[in-house]
Amino acid sequence: MQFFNYIRKWCQSQTSFYFVFVLLSIIPNLVLFFTEPLPFVLGLASVGIPLAIMLCVLVLAPKPGIVVWCLLPKVILDGGQLVLLYLFGESVIAVDMFLNLTSSNASEASELLSNIFVVISCVFLFYTLPTLLLAFRSVRLKEKLTVDFRKKWAKRGGMLLLVSAVLCSSFPLFDYSFSVKNDIYPANALYNLYFAINKSRKNANYKKTSADFSFKAVKSDRAEKQREVYVLVVGETGRAMEWGLYGYERETTPNLKKTANLVYLKDAVTQSNNTHKSVPIILSAASAENYEILYEQKSIVTAFKEAGFKTVVIANQKLTTSIIGCFYREADTFIDMSTFKTGSYLKSLHDDALLPYLEKELTKSDDNLFIVLHTYGSHFNYYERYPKDFSIFTPDKADGIRASLKKELRNSYDNTICYTDYVLSEIIKRLDKSNTCAVLAYLSDHGEDIFDDNRNRYLHASPIPTYYQLHIPYVYWFSEDYKTCFPQKFEQVKKHADVPVSTNSLFHTMLDIASIKTDVLDESYSLSSETFVIRDRMYLGDHDNPVPFWKIGLKKQDFIMLDKWNIAYEKE
Ligand SMILES: [Zn+2]
Structure with missing residues (x-):
């Protein structure tokens, strides 16, 4: 009392x-x-x-x-x-x-x-x-x-x-x-x-601050009497370690494994674990090292457009409210699939819904084409990202995101990779059939945590990334006609398959592959150039500052994985 x-x-x-x-x-x-x-x-x-x-x-x-x-x-x-x-x-x-x-x-x-x-x-x-x-x-x-x-x-x-x-x-x-x-x-x-x-x-003022910008881009070299088509597929939440192509024990990429003229970059890391920071680096000349130029320059879409290409963007993610949306609106044609009715505002379309639009654009005219396909890839909730036929690894239905559901989450995640493999191979089939001088580039914006170690981390965009959010799949595919027209460029990309590389190489490589000349293009970042330079890879810090990716606060568990997957970093 x-x-x-x-x-x-x-x-x-x-x-x-x-x-x-x-x-x-x-x-x-x-x-x-x-x-x-x-x-x-x-x-x-x-x-x-x-x-x-x-x-x-x-x-x-x-x-x-x-x-x-x-x-x-x-x-x-x-x-x-x-x-x-x-x-x-x-x-x-x-x-x-x-x-x-x-x-x-x-x-x-x-x-x-x-x-x-x-x-x-x-x-x-x-x-x-x-x-x-x-x-x-x-x-x-x-x-x-x-x-x-x-x-x-x-x-x-x-x-x-x-x-x-x-x-x-x-x-x-x-x-x-x-x-x-x-x-x-x-x-x-x-x-x-x-x-x-x-x-x-x-971001809101981007249109104004970049309005007067021009790449002064020109096409320096052309395929003889051949139509040229370049396709960039922006992936979402891809983990290289879960791709069969990269050595994963499960066969998640059977189609790409069979595909000829495919080069995959083994040691690729992203410059940001956040879609809204990573994708602009992929689509522009901005890097972690010079992120501020993002607000003054335009995107790869405009560079291709200035060089005489017809530009098309087909996006299966809602990106219109960010700078990525501004980039995509630079295109001659922008198909925003996130606005399509799916029966519920919570439901998104599967990525193969992009294919009919791609096919239509390929056959519509004889113009040289630059196409960006922005996929939903492996974004959580994984189970929602693929049709039933792709429930290859089961059980794959997780009713939430908890460590106790790791098995289901990993299964469904692996199924998203099988599905990405299918979608990419379908895109390649269509390009192959078009008998054009064609190249496809695919890379993911960042990886993901799925309760991988005793930290029990999940998803991405955390203030400090992990190995799992950094190591991304990154591939180039070349048509036979491209190989014939530009053999050196194809050979250079093949030669660079093992070099340490970041997402900031995409912009320069893609323009170089398409023989587009502009002062903004830095060939030392281009995988298709013999002047490519290996450099320390930077990560874009929270205040948009560059930090060597191994100094961003990675833990012991991350370094074990970096070593396991032979990711290059400065060892003290
Ligand atoms: Zn993302």
Whole structure:
């Protein structure tokens, strides 16, 4: 009885509320202290500074609950941060996460949201809601914090701030470039939000900022009396390690294995694990190394168009709200299949629905053609990506995304690869039949995690990628006529099959293969050029900065896989 009385008394005290609110407000910092790779002393400072600030801020009003309600956006942000920490086990809310909130389509969002709904509900029920209810209780109480108490704790907070600032200033000793905007939550999350807003503005202004741009592209060499057709297939969420062609124990690519004149790049990694950053690098001259030029230049579609090609884009993904959509609208013909009726706004078409449109475009005229086919590939929910005939590996129906369903998820994922193999071989068959000087390039925008190791990671676009999100399938196919007309280019691509390569090679290789000349083309990136240069491969950081991909925060498990698949990186 005495215990309950004590609890009751405690619950009616503003000082108790004060300390509870201080503790609740720094829970994300306490978790980040253990998950972020900061040197210990700087880690202490990264908790000390927000703790000091909260000690001071919560005494600004005589009832701490009033301050908590004024800080409602921070309470919500803290909840979001905890959800993210639960999902990825590390990292502050990244720029891409803010941007993805606005760029996912309905079916994509619903597929993912239904899976993280439980996590969001738990954080809301056990963190956000109790914080707000206690704040409400604090506001309703008649009692107030005494002036002495408020002064005392403001002073203590100030002293803690001073000590933490001294700890921060020691960063040169640890050879670590420490900054408030990168290393202290919530300043870093807010900076990321600011960066995301700025970036959305740049995306929105893209049409204006790139309006005057011209590649001044010309065709320097032509196939004699031959029509030329170049096809770029943009894949989605492909993992090279799950392609039979790359040595996977399951036969997931039987058709491509039989295809003649096919070159696959064994050591290809993406420059970003996020569709909205990776695909623009594939489609333009922008790389992780110079990402800002994205906003001033146009895409590969315009380069082909300027060189006299008829350009066609057929997309099976909703991309019209992003810069990718702007790129695709540069084409003479843009078929946006995501707008087609499928019976439900949550359902997408299977990728073979692209084939009749491709066939029609191939036979419509005798123009030289450049075609982009943007597939839905292996995007979650895997089971939805292929027709029943492709349920080759079973059981393949997973009713969610949980480690206990790994077998079903891997089976259905492998089925998406079998289906991609079929779709690609059908495209190649049509190009082969067209008797044109034709080349097809396929590469995936990024890979995926599917509960591969003890980290139990899943999906992609996490703030720090894994091996599984980086290693992508990347292939070129050449028609017999192309080989006859441009044998050197074919030989060069074949010669470069084993070189370390990134997604940023596609733009330059594709233009070079089509003998298009422009000052923007850098042959040192082109796999079809003898001047191709092997270089350190960069990854596009969260603030659009280039980082060598092996320094982005990969873990021991990732390096084991990089070595297993012979992916080149700088070993110390
Ligand atoms: Zn993607």
